[in-house]
Amino acid sequence: MAEAVVVGAGIGGLTAAVALQRRGWKVTVLERAASLEPVGSGLGVAANALKALDTIGVGDEIRKLSAVQGDGGVRSAGGRWLARTSAEAVAARHGGDSVILLRRADLVDALVARLAPGTVRLNTTVTGVDPETGRVLLAPAGAAAGAAATASGGTAGTGPDDAGGGGAARLEADLVVAADGIHSPIRAALFPGHPGPVYSGTTSWRVLVPAEGVPGQASESWGAGRVFGIMPLAGGLTYCYATDVTPAGGGGGDQLAELRRLFSAWHDPIPALLAAASPENVLRNDVHYLAVPLPAMHRGRVALLGDAAHAMTPNLGQGACQAIEDAVVLAHVAGAGEGPAGDVAARLAGYTAARLARTSKIVTRSATICRATKIRNPLAVRLRDTAMALASRLAPRGVAGSADEIFGWRPPAA
Incomplete structure (x- = not known):
């Protein structure tokens, strides 16, 4: 053997x-x-x-353990939708699947079993x-x-x-x-x-939040050099992630307090999700690639x-x-x-x-x-957001189609 x-x-x-x-x-x-x-x-x-x-x-x-990512897209820090995605449209193009959301540990357990x-x-x-x-x-x-x-x-x-x-x-x-x-x-x-690997210029935070009763849908919000993502999971959990442009090598102190400082003024339900989070569940990592x-x-x-x-x-x-x-x-x-x-x-x-x-x-x-999310100049941020919103409105099918090259992959035949 x-x-x-x-x-x-x-x-x-x-x-x-x-x-x-x-x-x-x-x-x-x-x-x-x-x-x-x-x-x-x-x-x-x-x-x-x-x-x-x-x-x-x-x-x-893992489909049974997961939540299906519904309609979502990209929003501004104030909550305005910049680009919308349709889970139904993506699934129709890719054999009934779009994106499912679950705890990483659940997939690990399924594989180990x-x-x-x-x-x-x-x-x-x-x-x-x-x-x-x-x-x-x-x-x-x-x-x-x-x-x-x-x-x-x-x-x-x-x-x-x-x-x-x-x-x-x-x-x-x-x-x-x-x-x-x-x-x-x-x-x-x-x-x-x-x-x-090289440093991307961004640091990321990840946290699982017990968010029963906190409304939300899958989305990613872009601000000036910052991103906040929301992924509702099964069982009343929500997975949140965030990035900011910051020097590598940080990470000391209360990282949940840092997240609240960075994102407390962003649109709902971001402040409520961070209020429901626990400091021990926050992971921080510099992003290299x-x-x-x-x-x-x-x-x-x-x-x-x-x-x-x-x-x-x-x-x-x-x-x-x-x-x-x-x-x-x-x-x-x-x-x-x-x-x-x-x-x-x-x-x-x-x-x-x-x-x-x-x-x-x-x-x-x-x-x-990643480079687009790092833009901090206020004028450049407005131009970026306007371009994204125009592209989404003028070619709505292009949003679903843009993932075809990735999602359309097929495994080799046995």
Whole structure:
């Protein structure tokens, strides 16, 4: 039986693990954290990712756990609608699906439930990956969780005694899936000449709010350099997210108080949602992305996936969706795992061919929207908002059609 090691137990890594197991691979998922998704947030899963999840038997379950994103669009900070979207129109164009909204933890749980017992190993740090042999080196038990991975064709982290002290365990894999996030040590080691992620100029906040009785519909509001998004979920929860143009490296103090300071004067129901939020539920992260595409999404037996391969700003809501697409395409390209793995390295060229151009285009498109949200000059903000409103009124079908290239993706045939 062919064996795969997945580094990282985020949504992309778990989806890849499920997809590979369904094709007969023996899979081990390595996660350096002590638990999965310890703090929850919300997630929008668009039609393209739903079709990918359908291929691994997860789509219908998460549809039942989710709220369907209704009609919405973009508003000004004062509440004026700038652009409207029709969920019915989008669903009609894409096989009945538009976007569903759920807790990120619910999708994680659904994926983990489909893995064989013992597949996920927590508190496990990868310190080396050899793309030529598929050897994965692990930090000794109790080693620092932040140890960096190395990768090369036979130097650092690949020799029989290269274990950061000689006592580290190792795994041998036919395929290594690097789903180790935006600051992926494996990516940095595989492509040392790549500049890596850059700061977008924006910081984001995410918070789940118990919002029973607080009215609201899915929308995103744009102000002068700031954004506030509202995503009603099932079970009386609302997922809120926000961005602001600010230097990287902040994050101390009461982040809920900061959100209230920034957005308390915005339109309803934003102040009510922030009033109902709890400080311990607020997540703050600087937004980085890969402005320069990688030369490939694989090297040797190692395939890069999700943020490790094409980290993007959140403005299109496609970060997790593209990781899910990656996962099912990778499993398709890897082939059946019941017998010998064969030349996995040669097959991975098909993965790069299928994914690199598409994801690079989405990264660029998302970054373009991010730049538009960062405008602060009052005159420029008015011009931006007027242009958006005119485009929505003059070509209302274009709003639904603009997502076709993304939402219209289809997974590879089995």
